[in-house]
Amino acid sequence: MDYSILLICLLGCPVVAAIAMALLPAKATPRGLFEAIHVLSLAVVAVSGLWLVASVFAGSDIFALGGWFHLDGLGALFLGLIAVIAPATGLYSLPYVAHDVADGKLGPSQVKQYYVFFSLFVFSMILAVTSNNIIMMWVSVEATTLSTVFLVGVYRTKLALEAAWKYVIVCTAGVAFGLFGTLLVYANAADVMADAHQAVFWTSILPMAPALDHSLTMIAFVFAAIGFGTKAGLFPMHTWLPDAHSEAPSPVSALLSGVLLKCALLIVLRFYILAAANVGAGFPQLVMVILGVLSVGYAAFEVYRQRDIKRKLAYSSCENVGLIAVCFGIGGPLGIIAGLVHCIAHGLTKALMFCVAGNVMMKYHTRDLEKIKGILAVAPVTGVLFVAGCLALAGFPPFAMFVSEMAMILAGIAADALWLVALVLVALVVVIMALVTMITGSALGRAPEGMARKDVPALALVPECVLLALVVLLGVALPGPLFGSIERAGAIVMSYEDEYPASENLFEGALAALAGDEVEEEVSE
Amino acid sequence: MFGYPLVNVLGACLIITSMLVVLARTGRAAAWLYSLQSLVLVAVLASLGAVTGSTELFTWSATAFATKVVLVPAILLFTLKKIGDEARTDLPPKLNPMKSVALVAVEVFVCFVAVSGIDLPTAAEVRPTLAVSLAHFFIGLTCIVIQRSIFKQIFGYCLMENGSHVTLALLAPQAPELVEIGVATDAIFAVIILAVLVWRMARYARTLDADDLCELKG
Amino acid sequence: MSVIVAILQAVLLVAAAPLVSGITRKIRAKMHSRTGTDIFQDYRDLAKLWRRCEVREGGSGLVSRAMPPVFLGSFVLIAAGLPLFMQACPVPILGDIITILYLMALPRFMFALASIDSAGSYTAIGGVRELLVGVLVEPALVLVLFVMAVAAGSTNTGFMAAATGSLQAQPLVAVVVAGVAFAMACYIEMGKLPFDLAEAEQEIQEGPLAAYSGPSLAMLKLGVSVKQLVVASLLVALFLPFGAAVDASPAAVLAGMLAYGAKVLVVMVAASIIENAVMRVRYKLLGRYTWFVTGIALLSLVFLVIGI
Amino acid sequence: MLELIFVSLGLSCVAGALSLVAGKTPAASKTIACVGGMASAACAFIGGAGALLGPAVHASWSGPMAFASFTLLLNPLAGLLIAVISALAFVAWLYGLSYFDEYYEKGMGVIGFFMNLFIASMNLVILADNAFWFLVFFELMSLTSYVLVVIDQTEKSLRGGFLYLIMAHIGFLMIAISFFVMASAAGSLEFEAFRTSAFAPGVATVAFVLAFFGFGAKAGMVPFHSWLPQAHPAAPSNVSALMSGGMIKIGIFGICKVCFDLLGATGGEIGWGVLVIIIGAVSSVLGVVYALGEHDLKSLLAYHSVENIGIILLGVGTGIYGWAAHLPWLAAIGLLAGLYHLVNHAMFKGLLFLGAGSVLHATGTRNMEVLGGLARLMPVTALCFLVGSLAISAIPPLNGFVSEWFTYQGLIGAAMDGDIFMRILFAFAVVALAITGALAVTCFVKAFGVTFLARPRSEAAEAAREVPAPMKGAMVLLTVACVFLGLGAALVTPVVDSIAAAMLSVPPVPAVEGATLVSLDTASVVSPLALAVLMALVIAACALVRNSANRAAGMKDDPQTWACGYQADLTMETLASTVGANVKNFMGPLFAIRFTVNRAGAAVARLFSRALGLEKTAPSASKAPEPVLSRFDRDRTVGIAAAPHRAPALSHSVLSIVSDLGAWFSRMESGDFRTYIVYIVGALVFFLALIILVR
Known part of the structure; x- marks a missing residue:
């Protein structure tokens, strides 16, 4: 099996599906056909995506189309995230859209539009994580914006359109800075490298990275961090995020928050690696820490304050992206691993939570938490999912984010950044207060009068249960192979340092090395 | 008069035309001016191609002509027609023309200062143009920030786009065509999407005033 | 030998308690320029009560019923363990100062419970106030005992008595100051403060007596007298062990017994003179006095710490 | 002995799961949960008691988390704790056989499930010998008990549960930091590595102090006590017994474990003992003083837990002091006292x-x-x-x-x-x-x-x-x-x-x-x-x-209470407030501490909101004046109600500050996306300036 062909298939499938759906007439085609194509393409994405991920974890990197596409361990982690969450949210879309159609919120053309752009969105994200060409990386991120505008604005209410407009304007303006960063790197590399045509490939630039011009690389990294950070939802570029997430249909919010933000972070990480290889890890880490701490600190209080369930979750995404940035900013193998685990954990958890928020909205027809009471009494399964999701998001065991948050604290302390950790933890406590308040206020307590005790359709619950199962699974067990591949991905990030060539037992090695440091310090004292 | 000096002069023309786009009173005038602006851009690309001998740049200029001089203004004019009386498109900007020009001047100056610090062999000859392209980008941003009409903000995006396009051409003349195509398609799609959004906004919300779009807040 | 001493102490204290109480009544009468009853009147009172039919009141239950024996019994037990006649505890397991303090809490506990049990507000207020007196005296009492324990090197009252008796308890000033504080604390603990009606018997603190009659009342009255005597004895035992037997020979114990009688009589007489010489104060001001005593105890702690 | 405890854990899980499954028929669910729980507790008790004297048993698996092996250690201290908690658990389940009848409507299956898990996680916390797993089970313990606290779903229990979970989590984070400080100095997450490495004094002190406050928050010592009187009373009474009797002891266990075991090779500092003793003394006095002010029987008992934790800390503190000062008798007697009181x-x-x-x-x-x-x-x-x-x-x-x-x-x-x-x-x-x-x-x-x-x-x-x-x-x-x-x-x-x-x-x-x-x-x-x-x-x-x-003289009953000649009525009886009022007379300053802290908190919150320019409009004074009731009447009609006009609790002030800060942040997002773009440019300029600074 030639994996590069599989990669092309993976990329092609959603495009084909989108084109096919676009060609069908909106009114004449039954909704079922759209749904079938949609589900089929997502199934292909899931299977081939996971297959590719497995092969990368098992073997070596995959290149396709003459080096334009490249899937390494790092990208594979994020591809895995897409391959899991996109089908889950895609499946969840079916009952959600059906419900909105029944409510009269969506017409046939909007349904068609929804499914077409959903596929395009998936395509653009796959493009973002598999692209090796740095300019194509930018193009793909821009494409994610463009493909989701109509998903955000699918309802055609003033608020939805306002959110969509803000989303597209703020993101394109922000991401445009990313292009400058990309171009600076390219031009810089083209000067250094013998074959200028190679200068556009990330894998080719990386070995040459130390030779690049230092100040230009720093400027380029700043541009990239701001540009792609806009898409990732880092403060103060996050402003589009709560609006878009709150107005978009829930499955789209889930996909936006669960995957898209992480894909943007992956691109930031790619530039981080280049910058670290060039000027040392200090500067990119500083930038990430500043962005991360600001995001965490700002968003935590917003999470507490919001009354709108989806805005609350959106700010929580901002906060978690900040946490990941802090992890990367802390750096070192521990920090990188913590960040990567948090990407996965948060992706799954947040996708789950947005879907559950969708259930809640289907049931209560409002996003106002003051009006949402007693979910457990009204819809038991949704209620349990809601409570579990909130707790997972708050970082309680046995859920996945507990592991990553612990790893983050460990990494911070290992890097002697005790105050940083303390600062972040204060914010985390605020977030937990917010989420526990949400549980006590909405999941528990008395249900509103006259609301029937009936859960949402089973089809809506299945993907959520799957996501919850994954979140729990990663929370109780991070088996060797999976953790090994995360360590491998971490090793790719750490490749800027010569000291960490071995990807085996990166975590334990780093931890054990700390004890060595301690002894050395004592000796030197 | 040929060679890099020409490129630099054309760069100066870019600034002036883009300022005109920002200052245009009506959407229709802005669209025509934008077409003119893009023509200058094509000229920049073509002359750059002639100077560097890069065949890619000629193809770039050709596609740029097709998309930016023809297609984009056409789309925008079409949108304007579709909107018709649904909503006012010609809202005055937040800043008066005098202040806008001053702001643009400051931006151009800052960009020149910033670019003079850059030390790249590729860009040594075209440093003024590089500064122009950066300034162009910021003029686009300024356009978005100071306009009240979201229709005119599309021009802001287009100007940013043009700016980055020039930068791309200056810094990466040897980049594969596919890259350029990707960037250009993105731009086209972006304009189409923005136009559709503006149309829908006019249709469903009956307003194109950015000041009316402040309902979603923190 | 020591077991005999212990029993002797207990019996003697119980037997002498009404007498001491009678003496204080006599002194009070004299100071009020009355003739007063004679000093054996308390025995007659008790005997009369003993023969009376007992009336159980209102909603009171088992707790009320159990209280008088518990009250008397606890103090008898404490009396048996104190180093009164000898400068050592006759029963070492009863001689630990912490044990004594907590053993004294049991009658207080039951006393207050019984006061609540009788369902009357008059009795209950008395019970609660009795508890509070305990709370307020406790810091001073414990501080003094702490000073003594550290000075003597032991928490056993026997060792403390021996250390004081042989002037081994160092530093001396601290011990003397502690003795003063302890005397004042004991005085409050005896329920003799000017916070109760000087005329007749104490009324507020010992309100629960109102709910009793017949033999139970007799036992309780006896218990209260024993309690006063025990508290005075504690002072005598710890700070005035002079004259008590150093060894366990019968002659020495006999001498110690006589010396003890004299000492405790002096203490009780002094207490009753003070009692009748001061004016009566509102109960709510109790805190001021106890904090003053605590202050003196703190002074002794400071002396202990700086070693003079 | 470890095997028996495994059996117990297994039984707990099975009983919990079955009880959850059988939730539709509460009686069956209750019986399953209680009987299974009793069996499990009996096994654990035997297992724990067997380990009291025996040598420590160590077991380790590399399992489910790749980076932290699952290590358990059953030493005498762990045995003691397990025995104590299992004994309580056994009794609580026995009690529950009848007591849970009241909870049929409230989700018996959920109670059975979470109570079983709660007990199991307590046992696992005690056994865990790896920093990561310890933290996992510690947090699980908080979480499962939280569910039990809020099971009534009344406003009061929800509030208590909220406070509980947040406090527990704050404590947990402190513990986590402490453990990771040690881990990063020891180079491993295994407690065995902590045990054998000698930390620098500074590291050890940071680790100890954080662990002390972290575990102290769980134990409910002052100043982290406020959750205890709200959370414990809200749970079903046998769960309160388990929490107050058992769970808060895990805090003490943790303090002992960190100090004597994990920092054992490092040795202690006298200052640690001093800290523990001071906190213990303050906890014991304030705990009992606040207990005196309570009308709610269970809140009163909960405050007494604060007091008793203080007493235990006095013992443990003496032990730490003796240990650090190399006074073996003192160390032993102090620990003995602490553990015995535990x-x-x-x-x-x-x-x-x-x-x-x-x-x-x-x-x-x-x-x-x-x-x-x-x-x-x-x-x-x-x-x-x-x-x-x-x-x-x-x-x-x-x-x-x-x-x-x-x-x-x-x-x-x-x-x-x-x-x-x-x-x-x-x-x-x-x-x-x-x-x-x-x-x-x-x-x-x-x-x-x-x-x-x-x-x-x-x-x-x-x-x-x-x-x-x-x-x-x-x-x-x-x-x-x-x-x-x-x-x-x-x-x-x-x-x-x-x-x-x-x-x-x-x-x-x-x-x-x-x-x-x-x-x-x-x-x-x-x-x-x-x-x-x-x-x-x-x-x-x-x-x-x-x-x-009496026999000689006869006895008779008088049904009427003598009330100094008045007609006796119920209001003449001694009430809790009688005692409380009397104590307040003399202990006023101690009560005032809480009052002052609350008032100061409220004042800070008010200042804060003023500083941020968020002054709220005063609540309209049109509220109908409430009828003036005596406290007794109010208690009889309204139930246990907070006295009016009291300063809001400190936690309330903190929440108000958080929410004000959020509101202030929100102003940044005015809704106008054009300013958003300016933010992006601003960020860019900031970081470009940073480059100049860095170079």
Whole structure:
């Protein structure tokens, strides 16, 4: 099996599906056909995506189309995230859209539009994580914006359109800075490298990275961090995020928050690696820490304050992206691993939570938490999912984010950044207060009068249960192979340092090395 | 008069035309001016191609002509027609023309200062143009920030786009065509999407005033 | 030998308690320029009560019923363990100062419970106030005992008595100051403060007596007298062990017994003179006095710490 | 022994899961949960008790988390904790057989599931010997108990649960930091590595202090106590017993484990002991003072947990001090006192909570003001509660006395060897302990007297009936335990002593001689058993004499209370507030601490909101004036209500600050996306400027 062909298939499938759906007439085609194509393409994405991920974890990197596409361990982690969450949210879309159609919120053309752009969105994200060409990386991120505008604005209410407009304007303006960063790197590399045509490939630039011009690389990294950070939802570029997430249909919010933000972070990480290889890890880490701490600190209080369930979750995404940035900013193998685990954990958890928020909205027809009471009494399964999701998001065991948050604290302390950790933890406590308040206020307590005790359709619950199962699974067990591949991905990030060539037992090695440091310090004292 | 000096002069023309786009009173005038602006851009690309001998740049200029001089203004004019009386498109900007020009001047100056610090062999000859392209980008941003009409903000995006396009051409003349195509398609799609959004906004919300779009807040 | 001493102490204290109480009544009468009853009147009172039919009141239950024996019994037990006649505890397991303090809490506990049990507000207020007196005296009492324990090197009252008796308890000033504080604390603990009606018997603190009659009342009255005597004895035992037997020979114990009688009589007489010489104060001001005593105890702690 | 505990854990999980599955038929679910839980607790108890003396058992699997192996360690201390918690768990399940009948409507399956998991996670916390897994189970313990706290879903329980979970989490984070500080110095997440590495003094102190406050938050010591009186009463009473008796001991366990075990190779600092003693003294006094102000029987008991944690900390602190100062006797006696009191408190607090639960079960209220007279109606409950009250008041010869006696001996003994500063410190501690003791007596006179004695003050109290047999049985079991731990102190002390010695890795100090307990350095002895016999003899003799006199003279009952000639009525009875008001007279400053802190908090919150320009408009004064009720009337009509016009609690002020800050941040997002673009440019400029700074 030639994996590069599989990669092309993976990329092609959603495009084909989108084109096919676009060609069908909106009114004449039954909704079922759209749904079938949609589900089929997502199934292909899931299977081939996971297959590719497995092969990368098992073997070596995959290149396709003459080096334009490249899937390494790092990208594979994020591809895995897409391959899991996109089908889950895609499946969840079916009952959600059906419900909105029944409510009269969506017409046939909007349904068609929804499914077409959903596929395009998936395509653009796959493009973002598999692209090796740095300019194509930018193009793909821009494409994610463009493909989701109509998903955000699918309802055609003033608020939805306002959110969509803000989303597209703020993101394109922000991401445009990313292009400058990309171009600076390219031009810089083209000067250094013998074959200028190679200068556009990330894998080719990386070995040459130390030779690049230092100040230009720093400027380029700043541009990239701001540009792609806009898409990732880092403060103060996050402003589009709560609006878009709150107005978009829930499955789209889930996909936006669960995957898209992480894909943007992956691109930031790619530039981080280049910058670290060039000027040392200090500067990119500083930038990430500043962005991360600001995001965490700002968003935590917003999470507490919001009354709108989806805005609350959106700010929580901002906060978690900040946490990941802090992890990367802390750096070192521990920090990188913590960040990567948090990407996965948060992706799954947040996708789950947005879907559950969708259930809640289907049931209560409002996003106002003051009006949402007693979910457990009204819809038991949704209620349990809601409570579990909130707790997972708050970082309680046995859920996945507990592991990553612990790893983050460990990494911070290992890097002697005790105050940083303390600062972040204060914010985390605020977030937990917010989420526990949400549980006590909405999941528990008395249900509103006259609301029937009936859960949402089973089809809506299945993907959520799957996501919850994954979140729990990663929370109780991070088996060797999976953790090994995360360590491998971490090793790719750490490749800027010569000291960490071995990807085996990166975590334990780093931890054990700390004890060595301690002894050395004592000796030197 | 040929060679890099020409490129630099054309760069100066870019600034002036883009300022005109920002200052245009009506959407229709802005669209025509934008077409003119893009023509200058094509000229920049073509002359750059002639100077560097890069065949890619000629193809770039050709596609740029097709998309930016023809297609984009056409789309925008079409949108304007579709909107018709649904909503006012010609809202005055937040800043008066005098202040806008001053702001643009400051931006151009800052960009020149910033670019003079850059030390790249590729860009040594075209440093003024590089500064122009950066300034162009910021003029686009300024356009978005100071306009009240979201229709005119599309021009802001287009100007940013043009700016980055020039930068791309200056810094990466040897980049594969596919890259350029990707960037250009993105731009086209972006304009189409923005136009559709503006149309829908006019249709469903009956307003194109950015000041009316402040309902979603923190 | 020591077991005999212990029993002797207990019996003697119980037997002498009404007498001491009678003496204080006599002194009070004299100071009020009355003739007063004679000093054996308390025995007659008790005997009369003993023969009376007992009336159980209102909603009171088992707790009320159990209280008088518990009250008397606890103090008898404490009396048996104190180093009164000898400068050592006759029963070492009863001689630990912490044990004594907590053993004294049991009658207080039951006393207050019984006061609540009788369902009357008059009795209950008395019970609660009795508890509070305990709370307020406790810091001073414990501080003094702490000073003594550290000075003597032991928490056993026997060792403390021996250390004081042989002037081994160092530093001396601290011990003397502690003795003063302890005397004042004991005085409050005896329920003799000017916070109760000087005329007749104490009324507020010992309100629960109102709910009793017949033999139970007799036992309780006896218990209260024993309690006063025990508290005075504690002072005598710890700070005035002079004259008590150093060894366990019968002659020495006999001498110690006589010396003890004299000492405790002096203490009780002094207490009753003070009692009748001061004016009566509102109960709510109790805190001021106890904090003053605590202050003196703190002074002794400071002396202990700086070693003079 | 570890195998037995595995069996117990398995049983817990199975019983919990089955009970959840059977949730539709609550009776079955209850039976499954309770019987399974009892079996599981019995296994764990045997397992834990078997490990008390035996050598430590170590087991490790590389399993499910790749980066942290699953390591368990069953040493004597762990055995003690497991035995204590299992004993309580057994009793709680037994009690639940009848008590849970009231919870059929509220999701019996959920209770069965989470209570089983709660107990299992407590056991696993005790066993875990890897930093990561310890943290996992610690947090799971909080989470599962949180569910039990909010099971009623009333506003009060939700608020209590919220506070509980947040406090537990803050504590947890401190513990996590502490562990990771050690881990990053030791280079491993295994406790074994901590144990064998000698940390730099600074690292050790940071680790200890953080762990102390973290575990202290779980233990409910001041200043992290506020959750305890809100959360514990909200849970079902047997869960309260388990939480107050068992779970908060995990905090103490953690402190001991970190100090003596994990930092064992490093050695302690005297300052740690001082810190622990100061906090312990403050906790004990404030705990009991606040308890005196409570009307709610379960809140009162919860505050007493704060007090008793303080007493345990006094013992443990003495132990730490002795250990750090290399005074082996002191270290051993201090730890002995602390651990003994830990066991004792588990028993009598469990007993008291069960007693309170029985009262609640029989009358439907926890408000003491409207109870009264229950002793006659529920004699077994009353007797058990009385024993518990005596024990917690440290009245000899019950168990509370034994451990407090050791605590006193430790404190006084420490003062004998100490320098100036230490003498003052220990004098302070002794005085605190003495005040605590006296106040505890007062408080339990109030708790027992007002609830059980005199005449019923409401219809509910009049209608009370004795509770069913399982509940009685559970209480009697704990009563027996209290009595045994007191009278059998000579048997129990050597065991606890050897545990303390094992923790300190020194030979045990002689603390028992025959049937007497010995305190070597203070040259003192006591024998609870002999004391009990003597007391029984003397008191019985007195009683016999009195009764014979009664027989001779006759007895009669007068149904009317003598009220100084007035018509007696119910309002004349002593109420909880009578006692409280009297205590407040003299202990005013101690109550004022809370008041002042709350007011200061509210003031800061107000200032904060003013500084951020978010001054809220004053609430409209159009509220109808509430009728002025006496507290007794209010209690009778409204239930336990907070007194009006009280400063909001500190937690409320904190929340208000957080929300104000959020509101202030929100202003940044004005809704105008054009400013958003300016933010992006601003960020860009900032970071470009940063480049210039960095280079």
